[in-house]
Amino acid sequence: MEAVNPRYLVDEHQTPTDVVLTIEEWRRILEELEELEDIRAYDAAVTDRETSVPLDRVADEIRQRRGL
Numbered sequence: 001m002e003a004v005n006p007r008y009l010v011d012e013h014q015t016p017t018d019v020v021l022t023i024e025e026w027r028r029i030l031e032e033l034e035e036l037e038d039i040r041a042y043d044a045a046v047t048d049r050e051t052s053v054p055l056d057r058v059a060d061e062i063r064q065r066r067g068l
Contacts, residue, residue: 002028038062 004025009018021029041061045053 004029034066037065 004021006025007020008016009020011017042058045058
């Protein structure tokens with residue numbers, strides 16, 4: 001993952017309350033999270049030997065999640 005450059009907003013006690021990212025950074029983070037979700041779904045399907053799921057069904061579910 002590429003580095004992000006967050007900017008922090010703080011309250012009157014200098015306690016961080018919010019983070020500001022560029023839209024490009026935010027989109028990259030969302031893409032990474034979607035990919036991680038796909039990897040976790042794949043790993044769960046592979047490790048669950050009692051219930052097998054056809055590869056084409058898994059691929060269809062991934063496409064649906066990504067809106068493809």
